[in-house]
Amino acid sequence: MKKELEGKIKRLDNSVDKLRIKRKDSDSLKVTENVFDNATLKALYTLSNKGIVQALGGSISTGKEANVFLADGEEEEIAIKIYRISSSSFRSMEDYILGDPRFSNIRHNKRDIVFAWTKKEFRNLMRAKQAGIRVPEPITTERNILIMKFMGENGKPYPLLKDIKIENEDGQMIFETVIDYMHKLYVDANLVHGDLSEYNILIDPEDITPIIIDMGQSVTLEHPRADQFLKRDIENILRYFKRYKVNESPESIYARIKEPEN
Incomplete structure (x- = not known):
């Protein structure tokens, strides 16, 4: 089990390294600092250990608050949405969190707001899917990471x-x-x-x-x-x-x- 986990972590490390190589130096530094910090890598390792993430692939999109990456799941391609803790707009998130009775007890610091936001998107997607709306099917969350089914074909969204x-x-x-x-x-x-x-x-x-x-x-x-x-x-x-x-x-x-x- 230990060797298997080490292999998964090594694959994740190699995939992250490849992501950095594909970018210019300035972009690489930004991705490294804002997305793949130590805490986020540990969360990815946890998801890998659970068998949810098999291998991390390339970038799908970059938004104001999060980056989305393609990955291999247990049986199909998945999308990994990583909310950037260091550069997320704390104030704009608060506008949507405050007043939502589901999150009335969270502490008002950046990390807890981002974690709550990630869970919030998971729950919202679940509600939407149950209502018959076509959305990416949510799979799980881990800290600032949301795992969803990939919406696309052959690695292309x-x-x-x-x-x-x-x-x-x-x-x-x-x-x-x-x-x-x-x-x-x-x-x-x-x-x-x-x-x-x-x-x-x-x-x-x-x-x-x-x-x-x-x-x-x-x-x-x-x-x-x-x-x-x-x-x-x-x-x-x-x-x-x-x-x-x-x-x-x-x-x-x-x-x-x-x-x-x-």
């Missing part, structure tokens, strides 16, 4: 909505599905996404269906700013889909989303 070119008819179909997702999220999952836009929606090229991602900031309806966040999501979606001849009003979409199930 599905494209973001903002990056694809489609006909008006397909755009209108995607719009209707997104509004249905927002309705299910509100009525069935008791959540508002809070940052929904063409930057947080993947498109499965095979059937042109949307996949909602980045749900760390999603809040329950009890949050004091939930209604404000919902209206902002609606404005973002309507702004984008105007290019596909969607001319709905914010008020009509707001009513559709909040309409109770029959």
Whole structure:
């Protein structure tokens, strides 16, 4: 068992080294300091020891708060989202954490906020999936690391909505599905996404269906700013889909989303 664990740790070490080699010196230093600090590496080792992470692959995306990496799981490819503790925006996270009754007892320091945020995204994804919304299936969390099923094929992630070119008819179909997702999220999952836009929606090229991602900031309806966040999501979606001849009003979409199930 010890040799097997050492082998897993060595593979992770080698994979991290390869990630550094692929980057320029300045980028390498940034990734090393902000993502693969000692605590995060230990958390990856824990996940490796549990058999959840078999080998770490290349970078999928880099966001304001987190980096996402491709990895091999037990039976399939997985996505590893690592929230950067040292450089995450503590204040912006607090806006979404404070007021969420699920996290009323956390301490107000950067590390605990980031750990709570990671668990929050896991729980939000679980709720969304249970409500029938297509999202990356969450697998587990460890400190500032969220493990999800990989949304893509052959190591290549599905494209973001903002990056694809489609006909008006397909755009209108995607719009209707997104509004249905927002309705299910509100009525069935008791959540508002809070940052929904063409930057947080993947498109499965095979059937042109949307996949909602980045749900760390999603809040329950009890949050004091939930209604404000919902209206902002609606404005973002309507702004984008105007290019596909969607001319709905914010008020009509707001009513559709909040309409109770029959």
